[in-house]
Amino acid sequence: MFNLRKVLTTRRPIFIKDAKNSTVISPNRLAAVREYGIQSICFVPVLGGVIEYGTSDGACTAKWESYDDCGSDGLPKVRD
Numbered sequence: 001m002f003n004l005r006k007v008l009t010t011r012r013p014i015f016i017k018d019a020k021n022s023t024v025i026s027p028n029r030l031a032a033v034r035e036y037g038i039q040s041i042c043f044v045p046v047l048g049g050v051i052e053y054g055t056s057d058g059a060c061t062a063k064w065e066s067y068d069d070c071g072s073d074g075l076p077k078v079r080d
Helices: 004-010 027-036
Strands: 014-016 038-046 049-056
Touching: 004 038, 004 049, 027 038
Parallel strands: none
Antiparallel strands: 014 038, 038 049
């Protein structure tokens, strides 16, 4: 089963395209995904934690097919 610890320890993002039908999301998170109409989720490690963001199943949302579609390159980064 997926958990945020995996993102933190591996320092690798996780993308879930079809969150409502996912078998790796915890039952509590899956209930929230279904209640709020979440379609896709991206979990990205950042300094101090994990940023979680996604798309809805509404008509005016993005359609993500892969991690590359998430636009994660626009996330804040540490300045050198």
